[in-house]
Each structure stands twice: as structure tokens, then as C-alpha cells.
Amino acid sequence: MGSQDNNVALSSNSFLAYKSAKVFVAGHRGLVGSAIVRKLTQLGFTNLVLHSHAELDLTRQSDVEAFFASEKPEFVIVAAAKVGGIHANNTYPADFIAINLQIQTNVIDSAYRNGAKKLLFLGSSCIYPKYAPQPIPEDALLTGPLEPTNEWYAIAKIAGIKMCQAYRIQHKWDAISGMPTNLYGPYDNFHPENSHVLPALMRRFHEAKVNGAKEVVVWGTGSPLREFLHVDDLADAVVFMMEKYSGLEHLNVGSGKEVTIKELAELMKEVVGFEGDLVWDSTKPDGTPRKLMDSSKLASLGWTPKVSLKDGLADTYKWYLENVNL
């Protein structure tokens, strides 16, 4: 089945034409959700519906149903999820599969039942097989075994894509999915163990510099390749997809540029200004050896990223100094 076979007519669904539309951004306090809120605010959206986890626990079906029945948002962006780096994914598999299945199932179903015009679900590049062809095209999904450190999270995310597809097919409802590559930027999670590599290294190098440490430990061998995208670029792509895309297939969202973890660590060392040595802890997992996404479908619709890794790191470190390292 081609990606256009289940398109929903967009004529009544323009996103950008209607800045007073009620838009629910689930997960608005996180890395991604906060960037989407910044972008929508800059664009002039005036009716954003925002609830923290403490105010509305999206794993609770009856609370989610009551929220949608009373608020009836017209557009829904799902950036709420249980998220973490390689260690967190590997350590809390039950949380990663259960919480994510609950959040996305509750939100997608309630959004449909309460008349939302369009919903965008965010997955992750870890949905693809561990040894997918590189760069990874969208149709590599479900063609091979997953990376074991994050298969529980990946299975939940794959279920989210399939749920959007199923509602599109059965109900002719405009649910789409975007698959971002590894992200970073303001409001990231800088936890020493549970975060992703980029914020983890930023904090570790910064603390080493401040404490005058001679070395910094970096996990794994340094050889895995990762593609990084600044979260402001992702927010731009989310708005672009809300306006321009209405198809069955999920769309990759990447920068097209990859670096080894060793190169990332060297760059971070330079940006932070740490002058000691790197020590590699090979008892820690490398995870997927490479996951560069093929984002040419999104590019062919007219979207391109703008922020280079070097500029994005400098910008994020400035934010870290002003907001985290108080």
C-alpha cells in the first residue's frame, strides 16, 4: 500500500492558517515539547493547552478521556513519553514499554474520539533494525531484529506508528508520525546515568573542568556513529509536518550528519574547555553501531535542518551554564 493511499484531504485541516486553534502539546516541559511550544509561540499560536505530568498523568486512561472530553483540542502533538539514554533503556525495560504504550494509546484514542482534526506522534530512530541499511529509509521498519538495549522502547514506538496508521485506515483520521534522530538542546535531561550521551558528556566535562579533574570517563569504545539534530530544528520540522504532511508512512527527521562518539567527546571537550584526558569504559554498552537516517522524503517536501552540531553544542552549553549549573 503506497503512502498516499490513505491520505486525508487537508483542505479543512490547515494548521498554520488558524493560530487561535486549540493545540494540545503533550509533554511540554521536556526537551522536545518545550521546543515545540517555543516555536508555536513564535509563530503566534494563542491557544496552547499545556498540562504537566503532575497535573495530568497520561498513563491514566480515565483521566485522559475526561481531559479530552472537556478540552476537545483541535490539534494534538504527542511529545510525552518515558525517555532516556542507553543505560536507562537497558535498566528499566518494563517502564519503557508499559508507560509508553499507555501514554500513546490513551492520547491517540481519546484525540480521535473527541474530534481532533490532526495528531502527530513522535517515535525515535531506535525503531529500526540494529543492522538496518545506512542511511536508514522509512521502509526498513520491521525488516530485522532490534538493538537489544532499547527493544522495549522501540516496540512501544512501533506500536504508536501502527496505531496512527490503523486509525487513518479505518477511520480516515489524520494521524501522522515523525521519527526524530538523537536530539539535544535546552531543557534536555542532564542526569549522570539516565540521560543521552550529549547532555551526559556536557555535564561530566563541565564538572571535571570546574573540579580540576585530570580525566573524564566516556562509555563504550567511542566507535558507534550517531546523528544529532538540534531540538529547535526538530520543532521546526514538527510544525512543517503538521502543515504539509498527511500520509500513512512515518517520516524520518534527521540532520544527515553523523559523528563517532569519540568525535562527539572531543568536540564537547573543546566547547566546554576541559583540558584533561578521555578514558573509555568498555564495560558499558555501545548500542547500535550506526543509525544515520535517510531523511530525503521530508527534504523532498521542502524541509531542511539549519543548526550545525558545533553551533548547537555551543548554544546548549550556554543554556546549561545559565539554567542548570546554578
Ligand SMILES: NC(=O)C1=CN([C@@H]2O[C@H](COP(=O)(O)OP(=O)(O)OC[C@H]3O[C@@H](n4cnc5c(N)ncnc54)[C@H](OP(=O)(O)O)[C@@H]3O)[C@@H](O)[C@H]2O)C=CC1
Ligand atoms: N531526546 C531524544 O534524543 C529523542 C526524543 N524523541 C522523542 O521525543 C519525545 C519527547 O522526548 P524528550 O522531550 O526528549 O523527553 P523528556 O524526558 O525531555 O520529556 C518528556 C515529557 O513527557 C512528559 N511525561 C512523561 N511521562 C508522562 C506521563 N505519564 N503523563 C504526562 N506527561 C508525561 C514529561 O512531563 P513532566 O516534565 O511534567 O514530568 C516531559 O514533559 C518522545 O516521544 C521521544 O521518544 C525521539 C528521538 C530522540
Ligand SMILES: C[C@H]1O[C@H](OP(=O)(O)OP(=O)(O)OC[C@H]2O[C@@H](n3cnc4c(=O)[nH]c(N)nc43)[C@H](O)[C@@H]2O)[C@@H](O)[C@@H](O)C1=O
Ligand atoms: C535517542 C536514542 O537513545 C538511545 O540510544 P543511543 O543512541 O544508544 O543513546 P545514548 O545517547 O544513550 O548513547 C549513545 C552512545 O554514546 C555512548 N556514551 C558514551 N558516554 C555516554 C554517557 O555518559 N551516557 C550515555 N547515555 N551514553 C554514552 C553510549 O555507550 C552509546 O554508544 C536509545 O536507548 C533510545 O532511547 C533512542 O531512541
